[in-house]
Amino acid sequence: MGFLDIKKATKSYGSVRVLHETDISVEEGEFLVLVGPSGCGKSTLLNMIAGLEEVTSGDIAIKGRSMNGVRPADRNIAMVFQSYALYPNMNVAQNMAFGLEMHGIPKPERDKAVAQVADLLQIQPLLDRKPGQLSGGQRQRVAMGRALVRDPDVFLFDEPLSNLDAKLRVDMRTEIKKLHQKLGTTIVYVTHDQIEALTLSTRIAVMFGGHVQQLGTPKEIYDNPANIFVAGFMGSPSMNLFPARVAVENGNAIARIDLADGAAASLPFPPGNAMAAHDGRDIVLGIRPEAITDEDGADRNSKAIHRIETRVEVTEPAGSDTFVVANLGGKEVTGRFRADVDVRPGNTFPFAVNMEKAVAFDPKTEQRIG
Amino acid sequence: MSMTATRRSGNDWLRDALPKIVLSPSLAIVLVFVYGFILFTFYLSFTDSRILPSYGLVGWQNYSRLFSVRAWGIAIDNLLIFGSLYIVICCVLGLALAILLDQKIRAEGFIRTIYLYPMALSFIVTGTAWKWFLDPGIGLQAVVRSWGWESFTFEWIKDSHMAIYTIVIAAVWQTSGFVMAMFLAGLRGIDNEVLKAAQIDGASNWSLYRRIVIPQLRPAFMSAFVVLAHMAIKSYDLVIALTGGGPGTATELPATFMYSYTFTRNQMGIGAASATIMLMSIAAIMVPYIWSELREKK
Amino acid sequence: MATNASANVIRTGGGARFVIYTLLALFCIYYLLPLYVMVVNSLKPLSEIQAGGMMSLPHEWTLAPWRSAWSTAQIGVAATGLKPYFLNSILMVVPAVAISTVLGALNGYVLTKWRFTGDTVVFGLLLFGCFIPFQMVLIPMARMLGLMGLAGTVPGLIFVHLVYGIGFSTLYFRNYYQQFPTELVRAAMIDGAGFFTIFRRIMLPSSGPIAVVCIIWQFTNIWNDFLFGASFSDYDSQPMTVALNNLVQSSTGVKEYNVHFAGAIMAALPTLIVYIVAGRYFVRGLMAGSVKG
Ligand SMILES: Nc1ncnc2c1ncn2[C@@H]1O[C@H](COP(=O)(O)OP(=O)(O)OP(=O)(O)O)[C@@H](O)[C@H]1O
Ligand SMILES: [Mg+2]
Numbered sequence A: 001m002g003f004l005d006i007k008k009a010t011k012s013y014g015s016v017r018v019l020h021e022t023d024i025s026v027e028e029g030e031f032l033v034l035v036g037p038s039g040c041g042k043s044t045l046l047n048m049i050a051g052l053e054e055v056t057s058g059d060i061a062i063k064g065r066s067m068n069g070v071r072p073a074d075r076n077i078a079m080v081f082q083s084y085a086l087y088p089n090m091n092v093a094q095n096m097a098f099g100l101e102m103h104g105i106p107k108p109e110r111d112k113a114v115a116q117v118a119d120l121l122q123i124q125p126l127l128d129r130k131p132g133q134l135s136g137g138q139r140q141r142v143a144m145g146r147a148l149v150r151d152p153d154v155f156l157f158d159e160p161l162s163n164l165d166a167k168l169r170v171d172m173r174t175e176i177k178k179l180h181q182k183l184g185t186t187i188v189y190v191t192h193d194q195i196e197a198l199t200l201s202t203r204i205a206v207m208f209g210g211h212v213q214q215l216g217t218p219k220e221i222y223d224n225p226a227n228i229f230v231a232g233f234m235g236s237p238s239m240n241l242f243p244a245r246v247a248v249e250n251g252n253a254i255a256r257i258d259l260a261d262g263a264a265a266s267l268p269f270p271p272g273n274a275m276a277a278h279d280g281r282d283i284v285l286g287i288r289p290e291a292i293t294d295e296d297g298a299d300r301n302s303k304a305i306h307r308i309e310t311r312v313e314v315t316e317p318a319g320s321d322t323f324v325v326a327n328l329g330g331k332e333v334t335g336r337f338r339a340d341v342d343v344r345p346g347n348t349f350p351f352a353v354n355m356e357k358a359v360a361f362d363p364k365t366e367q368r369i370g
Numbered sequence B: 001m002s003m004t005a006t007r008r009s010g011n012d013w014l015r016d017a018l019p020k021i022v023l024s025p026s027l028a029i030v031l032v033f034v035y036g037f038i039l040f041t042f043y044l045s046f047t048d049s050r051i052l053p054s055y056g057l058v059g060w061q062n063y064s065r066l067f068s069v070r071a072w073g074i075a076i077d078n079l080l081i082f083g084s085l086y087i088v089i090c091c092v093l094g095l096a097l098a099i100l101l102d103q104k105i106r107a108e109g110f111i112r113t114i115y116l117y118p119m120a121l122s123f124i125v126t127g128t129a130w131k132w133f134l135d136p137g138i139g140l141q142a143v144v145r146s147w148g149w150e151s152f153t154f155e156w157i158k159d160s161h162m163a164i165y166t167i168v169i170a171a172v173w174q175t176s177g178f179v180m181a182m183f184l185a186g187l188r189g190i191d192n193e194v195l196k197a198a199q200i201d202g203a204s205n206w207s208l209y210r211r212i213v214i215p216q217l218r219p220a221f222m223s224a225f226v227v228l229a230h231m232a233i234k235s236y237d238l239v240i241a242l243t244g245g246g247p248g249t250a251t252e253l254p255a256t257f258m259y260s261y262t263f264t265r266n267q268m269g270i271g272a273a274s275a276t277i278m279l280m281s282i283a284a285i286m287v288p289y290i291w292s293e294l295r296e297k298k
Numbered sequence C: 001m002a003t004n005a006s007a008n009v010i011r012t013g014g015g016a017r018f019v020i021y022t023l024l025a026l027f028c029i030y031y032l033l034p035l036y037v038m039v040v041n042s043l044k045p046l047s048e049i050q051a052g053g054m055m056s057l058p059h060e061w062t063l064a065p066w067r068s069a070w071s072t073a074q075i076g077v078a079a080t081g082l083k084p085y086f087l088n089s090i091l092m093v094v095p096a097v098a099i100s101t102v103l104g105a106l107n108g109y110v111l112t113k114w115r116f117t118g119d120t121v122v123f124g125l126l127l128f129g130c131f132i133p134f135q136m137v138l139i140p141m142a143r144m145l146g147l148m149g150l151a152g153t154v155p156g157l158i159f160v161h162l163v164y165g166i167g168f169s170t171l172y173f174r175n176y177y178q179q180f181p182t183e184l185v186r187a188a189m190i191d192g193a194g195f196f197t198i199f200r201r202i203m204l205p206s207s208g209p210i211a212v213v214c215i216i217w218q219f220t221n222i223w224n225d226f227l228f229g230a231s232f233s234d235y236d237s238q239p240m241t242v243a244l245n246n247l248v249q250s251s252t253g254v255k256e257y258n259v260h261f262a263g264a265i266m267a268a269l270p271t272l273i274v275y276i277v278a279g280r281y282f283v284r285g286l287m288a289g290s291v292k293g
Helices: A042-050 A092-102 A107-121 A136-149 A166-183 A194-200 A218-223 A228-233 A274-278 B010-044 B061-068 B070-101 B108-120 B123-133 B140-146 B163-188 B192-200 B205-234 B237-242 B254-264 B268-297 C005-009 C014-041 C046-050 C064-072 C083-113 C119-131 C135-147 C154-179 C182-191 C195-206 C208-224 C227-232 C240-249 C257-277 C279-290
Strands: A004-013 A016-026 A031-035 A057-062 A077-080 A154-158 A186-191 A203-208 A211-216 A240-249 A252-258 A264-268 A282-287 A305-317 A321-328 A331-338 A348-354 A359-361
Touching: A004 A042, A016 A042, A016 A211, A031 A042, A031 A194, A042 A077, A042 A154, A042 A186, A042 C182, A077 A136, A077 C182, A092 A107, A092 A136, A092 C182, A107 A136, A136 A166, A166 A194, A186 A194, A194 A218, A203 A218, A203 A228, A211 A218, A211 A228, A228 A240, A228 A282, A228 A359, A240 A264, A240 A274, A240 A331, A240 A359, A252 A274, A252 A282, A264 A305, A321 A348, B010 B268, B010 C083, B010 C119, B010 C135, B010 C154, B010 C195, B061 B070, B061 B268, B070 B108, B070 B163, B070 B205, B070 B254, B070 C014, B108 B163, B108 C014, B108 C257, B108 C279, B123 B163, B123 B237, B123 C014, B123 C240, B123 C257, B163 B205, B163 B237, B163 C014, B192 B205, B205 B254, B205 B268, B237 B254, B237 C240, B254 B268, B254 C135, B268 C119, B268 C135, C014 C257, C046 C257, C064 C257, C083 C119, C083 C154, C083 C182, C083 C195, C083 C208, C083 C240, C119 C154, C135 C154, C135 C227, C154 C208, C154 C227, C182 C195, C208 C240, C208 C257, C208 C279, C227 C240, C240 C257, C257 C279
Parallel strands: A031 A186, A031 A203, A077 A154, A154 A186
Antiparallel strands: A004 A016, A004 A057, A203 A211, A240 A252, A240 A282, A252 A264, A282 A359, A305 A321, A305 A348, A321 A331
């Protein structure tokens, strides 16, 4: 049993089920990120933890105590909203103290707690201002301050950074991470931004269509996606996926990709790869862009670098790297080259494919094979 | 079900029910005093009630008598004349004034204030002012004659064929400014870029309004129609103050008919029947409108 | 109001502008004429009106018609002037407006922030109640007021206006609170605030503008009402509109037009003042009440 347990929780609006049986157990001090495309049920799950939405069936427990029928105020949680939800008629200090006031904490203690948190977040100069007089980033801090003051068991964040501009978003991301490391609080954090998910979390739950698709550490999710959805959703640019067929030569598995001109490209899996058991099977081969590089940029430690020549269609310089789009078997493939490599659209160029990083999925079930 | 869910105290119950408890007095009041009363009056319209409610059922007799009474026929005819003129003139005038006011007019706010203030007045005040202004003995006719045009005649208010039009005049005066405000709001909501595009396409001002602006005012027309039709059917105060329903019964409207049959002529059954018909006609306009507004909001 | 959208684009020439201004000015005269007639004739002796001088300024200025209308004119059976009826109207309007505004605010709060299945139906029922022809409720209401011992009294009128005013108040506050961010309410719930605390500490401080609109609307409507006043009041509880009508329609003696006009202005003044002071909110109220449900 964990610190926060979600046990077979479902949610339906009328006959529409928006969250299917969900089991997640969060340890104390964990940073769990719920990530997924819009409408997948992230906020719904978060609101159920908060007690703002009732659980249709199943249970949510915090510190072993079932939360069914417990008011949001009595769950000892705090929440940071996407719009920050600062009370417009109260100043920053009053905003932060409101929750304590409602819980009957005497004024001197409230003031002390507010001062402490204001110090931590460096918002002391703002305490007398009204929310309308704050910038977006300042509001964000105050919203976090309001949550911190309560010293809750669990922090809930619903897309707290999505209203900030790109630069501020990155800064605040770092700051939230620092806060988590410093305070060691338990956090459930909703976002649809997979980079936020990867950088902040200790564990990620990838959601789609009301189902948790995969639950794991950022590394597990990134390197070993459980299915095509997770593979495609996490990572930017997203993973290259192409239909292929497994062939076995000398006991080693090879992925064969049919090319447009009737020929076939062969990409051998590393020796001893379990794909050898699937001779003749149709698969969807997944390779991340960083595993498709120019030859000199290839990972020196990999034992399965395979060279393949193909025509470059588009190059997209992105500063530190250049993304190169080529055509393989009628499908677009994106590779990640070092910025100073001289590739030009229209030329044929050798690509180095790191097959150690390749994954395979069943084309029908979309689940991971190997 | 978990342990805590079954162990809920009365306090929890009260807390959960509180919003509904707060809403319930209003709902109860409306259920009794609006819908209960509607049913009661509806029931009375099938009884032999005279000076007081009585509960002997007489079937459709009140309705058949209602439609054979001359005064009701006059009231219905008047409502059709008054209603259609009132709605059409208010819309035309309101739209024209709105378009004129939308031409970057200096002192627009001031002019708008003048056009709209009649809406703040009671119909009794409006009726009193127009009653004496249209009175041939002292009003417009007397004034024009005193200016030297001895043969000038304007006696509509005393003429049983024309009196209903004086009600249109006063009612239009009271409401047209408001219709103007509705159209003005509609005009202000139109996308600037569409107009610019049309102008670049070479549209003249006239065709700009006719082909692009006015068609986009459809929602404003709808709202104006609903508001005006509803006011027309309910018109009572103005008639009482301006003509008292006269001369004779020349300006009787359904609302005045209902009142006099119920309370002065002691024909409560017929009065109830006439009220029922008024309700039906308003419902025919309002129910679809409210329905569509509530559905949109979802 | 918003910016001159179409006018920014549509340009009119000098000649056309002259025509436009002339037309606008003519309509100003049209709308102001009755007010002018009321004012000038309330300040002149009756003989000047009878002599066909309705449109001219008074030769002899006098306040006598005002004094008479206020305190001595014959209203129905008593020569009390309009003063007691003016007071009746005030006594009726203030509580009716206050209570219906508070109830409307609470209803709007429940209907938007504590939603439950069937809340739209409840709102639809409340809303339709605003638009029924009141002829439909006159008969049972007269009996009900009798049963409650409120027949012919000012409290009775207050009650009637309350009952038929709730729908509009609720409409205003519901539409306003619908725009109010629900996340704020949720944040307050998590902070531990209950139903009334949220209303008082979070919703009410932001409700100023709509409260003004609602109060103006209810004030104007209830002050200007005639039907309920005529149906449910006695001689001593009549509101201003009914008394004014009695004054004007009285068939005995000479028609004192100047007194009638003075009385009419008195009946109009409170709502006119509200309109002039808070015209912006008045218009918004009209629009919200009748345009957008
Ligand atoms: N009150 C409601 N009634 C019916 N369906 C609802 C209701 N609230 C949410 N839903 C549905 O539940 C699903 C999940 O909604 P939710 O708000 O959890 O999505 P989300 O993952 O947070 O998306 P986003 O990234 O857009 O915030 C959506 O399909 C939504 O349409
Ligand atoms: Mg969401």
